[in-house]
Amino acid sequence: MAEANQLFKEFKIQSVSEFFRRNAAMLGYTGKIRSLTTVIHEAVTNSLDACEEAGILPYVRVEIEELGREHYKVIIEDNGPGIPEKYITHVFGKMLAGTKAHRNIQSRGQQGIGISGAVMFAQITSGKATRVITSTGDDRIIEAWVKIDVDRNEGKIVKKEKHPNPKGWRGTRIELEVKNVRYVRSKQGIYWYLKLTAIANPHAHIELIEPDGKLIVFPRSSEDVPEPPVEMKPHPRGVLTDDVYRMAKKTRRSSIKRFLVGEFSRISDKKIDELIEYIAALRLIKTEKDKNVQEQLYERLMKGEVKAVLRSFKGYTKVVKQVAKLMEKPPEKLSWHEAEEIVEAFKYMKFLAPPTHGLRPIGEENIEKGLTNILKPEFVTAVTRSPKVYSGGIPFQVEVGLAYGGEIPGGFELLRYANRVPLLFDAGSCVTTLAARSVDWRRYKVDDLDRAPLVLMINVISVHVPYTGTGKQSIANVEEIQNEIRLAIMDAARKLQTYLSGKHRRLHQAKRRRTFEKYVPEIAKALSVLTGEPEEDVRNYFLSYIEGHFAAKETGGAEEVSENA
Amino acid sequence: MAEANQLFKEFKIQSVSEFFRRNAAMLGYTGKIRSLTTVIHEAVTNSLDACEEAGILPYVRVEIEELGREHYKVIIEDNGPGIPEKYITHVFGKMLAGTKAHRNIQSRGQQGIGISGAVMFAQITSGKATRVITSTGDDRIIEAWVKIDVDRNEGKIVKKEKHPNPKGWRGTRIELEVKNVRYVRSKQGIYWYLKLTAIANPHAHIELIEPDGKLIVFPRSSEDVPEPPVEMKPHPRGVLTDDVYRMAKKTRRSSIKRFLVGEFSRISDKKIDELIEYIAALRLIKTEKDKNVQEQLYERLMKGEVKAVLRSFKGYTKVVKQVAKLMEKPPEKLSWHEAEEIVEAFKYMKFLAPPTHGLRPIGEENIEKGLTNILKPEFVTAVTRSPKVYSGGIPFQVEVGLAYGGEIPGGFELLRYANRVPLLFDAGSCVTTLAARSVDWRRYKVDDLDRAPLVLMINVISVHVPYTGTGKQSIANVEEIQNEIRLAIMDAARKLQTYLSGKHRRLHQAKRRRTFEKYVPEIAKALSVLTGEPEEDVRNYFLSYIEGHFAAKETGGAEEVSENA
Amino acid sequence: MPKSKAVRREKPRERFSYDPTKVLTRLEEYGKKILEDIKIGKNPYFDIPMRGIGNVYFDEKRRVIRMGDKLSRRYFLNVAHARKFMQTLLIMAYVKRLVSENKHASLREAYYANKHTIPGTKENTFEDQRESDPIIEDLERMMGVLREEMHLTADRRGYIYGDIVIRDGEDEFNTSKLGMGGWAVPGTVEHLQFVEVNVDYALVVETAAMADRLIEEKFPKKEKALIIATQGQASRGVRRLIHRLHYEEGLPIIVFTDGDPYGWYIYSTIKQGSINLAYLSDKLATPEAKFVGMTMDDIERYGLKNVTEKLKGIPPNKKGGPTADYKRILEEMEYPWFQNREWQRQLKMAIKMGVRIEQQALANKSLEFVAKKYLPEKINNGELLP
């Protein structure tokens, strides 16, 4: 039998980078086409986020050079704020480093793995360092070759050069060399990805140079840079015990009360008084032995009868006082159990819906611009719903755009986005697909959805989008979200219906009249046989009746009543 | 416009633990039932691995206590080697720490995330530390409460006690408190998981106490502890440039040649001479301008005509000498390009198949024991195929077990394993399912597979099992693997067929005779009508003819020829 | 064996009169009304009694299915109606020509005769016979006449054999003197005259094979019966013939079908008419018809268990049930005319036993059995279901 100490001789600690090197699929590097799309996605997302935060109208240029079989150089250049020299290794070389992951904020990207993941992918497939050229617009341009020291999870600058910047160029250009990938113009490839990105970001000018040298431009159609999302304090209904507990350990507030008021949304001083009563009531209910009575008390509490519940216990004021005292403790002293009590009380209390000012929809006008600009449809409309909440406390917002006809080919197309980022994979299980399919399109004059020249875009915005899997390519079927999507689609579809009806009304009236007229000769012949009246006469009776009817209609305008027997 | 420096103020580095806290689904913590199974899986896997390495016959006891709604305490106790005190925080509190992840070795578990993931899951759902009681069999028992400091990715011992160990107890007991999970006796739950584990590990005694207090025992049926898997040197055909490059940087060997011979399997000094020729040849071929000629040369090289190819270039000896010199360089001087050259040459060269001594199949005898013991079938058989290679250099091995009848209820059941670990999810796309379904079972006397009392287990063993997704619950449809599984199944099915035939042979002969006899009265009546001969006589003619026929058969034994007209 | 009262011929109750001028007059009236409407600027229309289950009821007193009084109004000036309005007039004019020229046409001929391209369009007056057939049904309901009276003949099926003399135009013949073949019943029987009727009752038989068996066994002669073979569901011609033989000649009608939901449905249609043709009950149904077999009781009584067949479908108490045969039996249990102890018992038994029994299964006893024992015994003892 081996000794334990002996066995643990081999015990070693792996770095994050090493872990992801072995599990690149977790980061989206799976399949030759998807891997390449992921590289571009990470870089473009970074560029757009950076421009947005800096208030710059983005110009992004993607260039794909084919160096050999399944071997490409990928270049992404933007006019963003640039990266300060000292952050270069962090941004490109260290995983789990970033500006957003630790904050409660709507974000396009992964959590600080994105671009360093791309750098690592380049490195393990081609062995090449990533070339970064960047300037914040000052007098220097930095050119650096970055590698990741996988064992230490650290960026390493292999070579660095500084150049003068006489024209004040600002932006970032990165060049990655990747192998074992393939460029294809499929719906999961780069062309499609950038097209979808351009639709959702009409303020961006995006260019793509394909391996064969073809230049594709998705030009800007809006001059407004979206406001960057802002951090939002968590809503009491959206937190777990662990969140409260960990936040309490970190806060600099002086008391639990101040901590709760200061670091959560929708908690006022008055709400704390209520909270104290609820916690006290819950403590007391737990002392009740009779299960039925207990059950009833919980129900009454849920109905908001907290004071009545409290009064049903003798000496309840003592308990209330204890809880009130707890609120004055320093937050770092908050125990797990107390955190649990707080979170349990939150479930019984009523709060205003969470604030939604941090959500950044594309906006109806911009969606219409994006769709019009890229797809050249005959008709376009968009609906941005007001923010809603799911799971009690997580705010989200839905918007849809609908484009019809024009240069759009037949065949329904659904463009899916989460926080403006196109979703290219796993469409089948996505709530957007389910919602779009659940709508009875025929009610909106779209008789055969699968042949209609119709593009529907759906963007789901949230601090926490509920993805179905680690691939983050499909949104889970959350009822509240599905309902919002459906409402938005139906709203947009109604506008489409109105358009389609208007278009055909004139045509329709003429067709109607013809419907009646064409049967007149047949009718005249038959009635003549039946009654002996001359055919010619019968025909004239009918024709003048029709004439009179439609003339009356033109002036009167109302539908003939008589038809609806 | 915001300044770059300002934007990067918020730039922070996230810890691995923080990352996985936010992405627990990546580790299998998804869904209330599956999350609980994952906790058990991590702990049981650790126990079995540890026992195996230490040569101990494992005794594993799992206990589930229900503490409240979706709130459980989970206890896993083993008689393993125990954990030395100083490693406790590392094992349970630090992610990506472990004894196997960094080695080329067949392994049951995740890569050093497993048990610390479970600790973290307990912590974020219940807030509770994990209680660890362990002893290596010395005079002390350590009791420690471990938490993870998520921000630092470090284990933290909240409380520690030392107890005397008068009886020399050895082993590890861990207690985790988890919430938001559910215990269900479904095919994705713990009961089923442990049952499957017991089948694949007949040397283990496994017990389960369910929340309602019911004790379920899966007793040991084999007394042989499997040999622990050993580390295998990588095969030249199974490595990427990045692997060679990174290994070269780390080795302590003196030259590239020694490095290659020493750290790869199937590379001898003689092979290095060959390698030199191939690299030289490849360098020369690349100088050829005529694409057609070049293509031909590549083809000839693939056929092994390396010397002829070399000789077709003037002054080739100079190039060979250059390459030979390269082999003498210190490995840390190996450039990416040179590593690429080596890996490219590997693709053209012929090597012995990779060593497979590191693979640890369950073995036919043990599979039969496991199936017999747990399922109590009427018939059991197993097939362990010899190791094979996929993708040119990755060794794998397939074994199947087949149990039929007895206490097995009707309805085909497939038990899937990778490296002895049960796979419970995503069965549909798994190569094992595809292979099992592709077999024509009727050829083996299993007429209606979906109703047959048949259990088929399939275990795929490899240092690198090609899973289809990050969930590691389904094996990709690799042709070589599918073929091996099919061959194994067919082999086992043939044995089943023999059994089923033997069982029925006697029955069959009697039934045959009866087939003829039962028609005799009808025939006699009809022939009597047709010919006027008395019915009784006709009957006797026929009966004595049948009698004579089967008597002759008993002695002669051959099938009657006359029947095959 | 002495005959029971059930099968004795009764006094005639009605005399048939077929007057073509009635149809012609009505057609002209409709035409004139349309013309008047259009002249005064009113949207012309037809009022057509609605078809389907929603517009029928069971007349408890006369015990037939009747049509209700729900009307649907078919306008000229309504995009949804215009085409049918035109088609209705076309068929009306065609019928006028047929009747006045004393010609008969099949439904298919009527379709072809009226199908042509509407000038100036690519549209045909009728695209399919499925368009013209419903119009003809509409006319039957609207004008209260049989399609046969409009000289539109239905598909013919069925034959008769027995000692009666029929006059058809100039021909007169005895249907028991035509060899084994019997006389084929034409699509229209309005013009037939019954010159001599030397039988006590009519036995309506579902299958040709059973009718031929009875003829071979000389059953019609021995039992003084007229055999009417329906060859499956009784055609309109056969049902009209049964109706006329019963009401004009007083012949009791006894029906002999397979013992299964289809056989009972055949009986039901002869007796009461079908939902689809409810408007014709007065002329097509024969509510006084009785049923001799096959019944579920026959199975045990005559030891036929061996030659029963399983009912098709899922029984009502099984998952997914009831379907197929079971579902039909349950539907039949709801028929007003099966609301009596005897029929409810038979139908429940069928469901319980889960089997059906065919007429020809009687051959399991012997070929003669049906003619020599089964039928005479049951009929002469009056063991008939209502």
Added chain:
Amino acid sequence: MPKSKAVRREKPRERFSYDPTKVLTRLEEYGKKILEDIKIGKNPYFDIPMRGIGNVYFDEKRRVIRMGDKLSRRYFLNVAHARKFMQTLLIMAYVKRLVSENKHASLREAYYANKHTIPGTKENTFEDQRESDPIIEDLERMMGVLREEMHLTADRRGYIYGDIVIRDGEDEFNTSKLGMGGWAVPGTVEHLQFVEVNVDYALVVETAAMADRLIEEKFPKKEKALIIATQGQASRGVRRLIHRLHYEEGLPIIVFTDGDPYGWYIYSTIKQGSINLAYLSDKLATPEAKFVGMTMDDIERYGLKNVTEKLKGIPPNKKGGPTADYKRILEEMEYPWFQNREWQRQLKMAIKMGVRIEQQALANKSLEFVAKKYLPEKINNGELLP
């Protein structure tokens, strides 16, 4: 109009003789052979000519489909054969009883009569009519007799009308004196005698509606024709009747079907027999039959384009084709008796035009058209297809 040669009555060529003792003798011979085999310890068997396309050929000289000489041997002592061996003997004994007692039974009666539980087992001698029918076919092939000669009657369908007098047992009647109904053809026609035949030819008509039309228009009288309505595919009784009328009475046979693959198949079966019944060609087929219509040429000649219908299925030159109607036409083009210029032209035209034309579509011209113009013109000018 003067009659063409095509429709003049010819000299009779054969005289029908039906001898029941022949069948009885053969049955006994088979029984005795089985008995001899078993007595000497030999596995007894029947040699049965194989059925199906693999064992038929076209006799170019006599121009009929014939059965080949491939045999399949059915043993007693063979698990795969034993049950069928027993069943064969059961049916043989049953036929012996039928013929000696001069009774007839339908296929279904034969099934029921022989179905019973084998003592000591839960197995029935026959589980289904699908077991007994093939045994009867086997006996026809094995013994070279029609099933009608074994007194097993097929389903009856079809009727005739025309100035001929038939004797059926004691009855004698003129089939043109039976009103519009005509005379229903029984399942077995072996026993019929033709007493008087006052017609020039027999016109075989596919649909009852068309036959009735011709009767209404008094076509049989005016043209001295016998109308034989097949009501779809011709039953065995009708085909045997046609055969007898042609060979025993010398009547020319002219076939009038819809202009579609099904109609042409009906013609083909009357003329040459079907693959399934190849062994009966000598007694059922009438290779000298001719075809009057509908043809593809009729469409243009009589301006019927408006009342054609589209062929069903996918044409041969389209993806997925040929299917349905198109496939059948292509199959018919391969029939040996359609290997002539005229038929190849018709069939090719049908595929090219992609349409079919029904008999009743002639009503589009006028109701009288078919009787007054179409048929007299084509028949008397001899415009018939071979």
